[in-house]
Amino acid sequence: MARKMGVYAVLGYILYGLLIYWYLFYFADTSLPFEYEGSKADPTTFLNGRELMLTEEYSKIRNLLFFLSTPLEWLLYFLILLFGLSKAIKRWAVGSSRYKLLQTAIYLIWLSIFAYVATFPLSYISYSLAKTYNISTQSFASWMKDELIDFWINYGTWLIIVPVLYWLMKKSKKRWWLYGWLLSIPFTLFMMYLQPVVIDPLYNDFYPLQNKELETKILALANKAEIPAQHVFEVNMSDETNALNAYVTGIGSNARIVLWDTTLNKLNDNQILFIMAHEMCHYVEKHIYFGIAGYLLISLLGLYLAYRIMNWATRRWGKELKISDVRDISSLPLFFMVLSMLLFAASPFTNFTSRYQETRADKYAIEMTKNPEAAITSFQELTRSGLSQVNPPLLVKIFRYTHPSMLDRISMLEEFELKQRNK
Numbered sequence: 197m198a199r200k201m202g203v204y205a206v207l208g209y210i211l212y213g214l215l216i217y218w219y220l221f222y223f224a225d226t227s228l229p230f231e232y233e234g235s236k237a238d239p240t241t242f243l244n245g246r247e248l249m250l251t252e253e254y255s256k257i258r259n260l261l262f263f264l265s266t267p268l269e270w271l272l273y274f275l276i277l278l279f280g281l282s283k284a285i286k287r288w289a290v291g292s293s294r295y296k297l298l299q300t301a302i303y304l305i306w307l308s309i310f311a312y313v314a315t316f317p318l319s320y321i322s323y324s325l326a327k328t329y330n331i332s333t334q335s336f337a338s339w340m341k342d343e344l345i346d347f348w349i350n351y352g353t354w355l356i357i358v359p360v361l362y363w364l365m366k367k368s369k370k371r372w373w374l375y376g377w378l379l380s381i382p383f384t385l386f387m388m389y390l391q392p393v394v395i396d397p398l399y400n401d402f403y404p405l406q407n408k409e410l411e412t413k414i415l416a417l418a419n420k421a422e423i424p425a426q427h428v429f430e431v432n433m434s435d436e437t438n439a440l441n442a443y444v445t446g447i448g449s450n451a452r453i454v455l456w457d458t459t460l461n462k463l464n465d466n467q468i469l470f471i472m473a474h475e476m477c478h479y480v481e482k483h484i485y486f487g488i489a490g491y492l493l494i495s496l497l498g499l500y501l502a503y504r505i506m507n508w509a510t511r512r513w514g515k516e517l518k519i520s521d522v523r524d525i526s527s528l529p530l531f532f533m534v535l536s537m538l539l540f541a542a543s544p545f546t547n548f549t550s551r552y553q554e555t556r557a558d559k560y561a562i563e564m565t566k567n568p569e570a571a572i573t574s575f576q577e578l579t580r581s582g583l584s585q586v587n588p589p590l591l592v593k594i595f596r597y598t599h600p601s602m603l604d605r606i607s608m609l610e611e612f613e614l615k616q617r618n619k
């Protein structure tokens with residue numbers, strides 16, 4: 197039976213992959229609606245033929261990789277359970293140490309290594325694709341270093357969470373999801389607080405703005421938005437990528453606005469000020485806190501559903517999945533699988549709220565800087581340097597887009613420009 201289920205799962209995955217491929221490469225229409233033709237959102241007005249071709253090609257492959265990678269994780273955990281690998285690792289971990297915590301650490305390291313190795317080909321393809329299309333400028337060694345940091349941070353985080361989780365399951369069979377959620381609140385806040393000062397610097401160098409003339413202009417803008425000056429940082433990204441970005445991170449006294457140095461190198465001062473004003477909106481309107489609140493709400497629902505689904509799956513398929521008791525650590529792949537599925541299912545909703553915040557930030561920024569020309573050209577440059585699709589397919593928008601499409605963003609700015617001219 198287990199064998200049959202495994203074959204069906206693999207066939208299902210392949211079929212899904214083909215369907216997604218067909219959708220992205222043949223079905224979805226990413227051409228511009230005719231009313232936008234010739235507008236400033238029309239990529240043919242600001243990209244050359246080669247860039248246009250690359251944009252479509254690169255986006256399509258990237259979208260395909262996105263839709264393939266998450267379900268691959270599910271398949272992987274499913275197969276790990278089905279073929280008794282989880283049980284074998286657990287037996288091995290128990291055999292190699294008397295201490296419960298050490299057993300968990302050993303179980304977790306083998307599961308992590310296995311999952312990492314199995315998903316490595318897709319990560320590597322993503323990296324080499326970005327390199328081929330000249331988005332990434334990172335050497336393989338540097339990329340691998342980031343991968344290893346990722347691995348250990350993940351491992352460390354789960355090493356804190358998993359023992360607590362299974363201890364709670366043993367203590368309270370019916371309420372572990374609730375207690376787990378309550379404990380996750382201070383943990384999440386603590387991690388968010390540490391992110392910009394402990395975790396991010398493991399990957400890149402952060403420092404105050406280098407261009408002092410520009411800094412004066414930015415600080416004047418920050419002053420207008422009532423943001424303390426010491427909260428603006430520059431990060432060295434030009435060794436890794438040609439893409440542009442800026443973001444707001446951290447909470448409390450660690451809250452900060454970070455600009456990639458690539459953004460500073462490629463845009464002129466007025467364009468940077470627009471991007472900066474956009475980030476300032478996130479900062480001033482405390483979008484991070486809304487994000488955390490939303491995330492906590494969803495995780496309460498998610499943990500409850502995980503509890504129900506795990507119990508159901510163990511009752512129904514326990515024999516095939518080789519899980520005799522949910523409270524046994526060998527059920528961990530099931531927990532990871534269910535969690536990943538729930539996160540994927542929630543992503544249309546979380547992306548939607550994110551797009552709402554991003555639209556607000558764009559509006560705030562243009563009201564603050566009142567320079568639509570600089571704003572529009574900065575978005576055009578963003579499109580060019582990241583080879584992003586101006587008008588992505590619907591499914592891509594729903595599952596991937598935390599920001600409105602460039603078509604929506606540039607059109608909004610054009611409307612502002614029009615209104616400004618008619619005043």
Ligand SMILES: [Zn+2]
Pocket residue numbers: 474475478554557
């Ligand atoms: Zn934003």
